[in-house]
Amino acid sequence: MSKVTDRLNIHLADWNLLYTKLHHYHWYVTGPNFLALHAKFEELYDYAGTSLDEVAERILALGGKPISTLKQYLDQTMLTEAGKEKTAEDMLESVIKDFRTVVDSLKETGEMADEAGDSVTTDMLNGHIEELQKQIWMLTATAKGLPVKA
Numbered sequence: 001m002s003k004v005t006d007r008l009n010i011h012l013a014d015w016n017l018l019y020t021k022l023h024h025y026h027w028y029v030t031g032p033n034f035l036a037l038h039a040k041f042e043e044l045y046d047y048a049g050t051s052l053d054e055v056a057e058r059i060l061a062l063g064g065k066p067i068s069t070l071k072q073y074l075d076q077t078m079l080t081e082a083g084k085e086k087t088a089e090d091m092l093e094s095v096i097k098d099f100r101t102v103v104d105s106l107k108e109t110g111e112m113a114d115e116a117g118d119s120v121t122t123d124m125l126n127g128h129i130e131e132l133q134k135q136i137w138m139l140t141a142t143a144k145g146l147p148v149k150a
């Protein structure tokens with residue numbers, strides 16, 4: 001079981017990274033789609049906030065210890081912090097890429113939990129996968145509607 005809680009700590013780190021990164025995009029996005037994207041990034045950091053707590057409490061329910069410092073999150077996340085993205089398109093691209101990375105990694109953990117007989121954890125992770133896949137579709141549709149960079 002410890003393998004599953006170790007993997008859950010990586011998801012916890014990723015959700016924390018996304019929580020901060022999506023705030024950055026919420027504050028710094030500019031352009032004609034500001035209002036829509038400002039609101040969308042808020043919706044997404046709220047989802048990250050809910051999910052990180054869900055994952056941490058699942059780790060505790062399994063008898064594990066959720067990591068809980070920013071340093072630990074930065075050490076364990078598979079994602080990178082906001083940085084060079086300046087345009088709305090760059091930000092959308094980065095979120096879509098991160099969400100795809102997280103979906104792949106959640107699927108692997110779900111399989112691992114299934115093998116360990118822990119279908120409750122798999123159910124939780126499948127819920128996150130379902131939501132992220134929906135958001136990937138919406139963000140991709142939005143990105144196509146934005147002016148294309150030269």
Ligand SMILES: [Fe+2]
Nearest residue numbers: 026027038042
């Ligand atoms: Fe705000």
